[in-house]
Amino acid sequence: AQSVTQPDIHITVSEGASLELRCNYSYGATPYLFWYVQSPGQGLQLLLKYFSGDTLVQGIKGFEAEFKRSQSSFNLRKPSVHWSDAAEYFCAVDSGTYKYIFGTGTRLKVLA
């Protein structure tokens, strides 16, 4: 069965520090991959997506993600975190059936 794993439930970083959120998926072929961000009490906002082509994907708010087929990973990165980045981040996979499977999320806390 397809699955998405976000190993880190909580991450705390200082403002200005770099960030990497991990996402691993289990699927036979190359799926479509997404990162969403959710602020408390809000819906999910799309940060970036990977369908094919260049494995380094640029998104909104200065985020990027790299697809690594050999590691079945799609990790999200930001070189310098801002206090407004504090939120919950979800990785999602679409295996081509137009149905997403979401990870359990990583809650990011930013220290001033």
Added chain:
Amino acid sequence: EAEVAQSPRYKITEKSQAVAFWCDPISGHATLYWYRQILGQGPELLVQFQDESVVDDSQLPKDRFSAERLKGVDSTLKIQPAELGDSAMYLCASSSRTEFGDTQYFGPGTRLTVL
């Protein structure tokens, strides 16, 4: 920028009562999804529509939940009767399919509290 609209944003009800949530997708999006998100977890699909037809409702508790999208535009999700375990965020998303895949855009959600 077009957005998915949902109402109400918050709903408090007592168990055994009926509740209904409304969603208006982005104009032109043929596919509409309802998700349930329990606190601390990722969203889980309840039902998927393609135009007015249900494509997947395998995870919808059909004894108490119903969903409709009569004209293939807006949609309503109903729970009757509500149970304590239904307390969650209910998210609506819509998408349009392209040759590059399917990208879902989410509404702000309805936070349901069942007392």
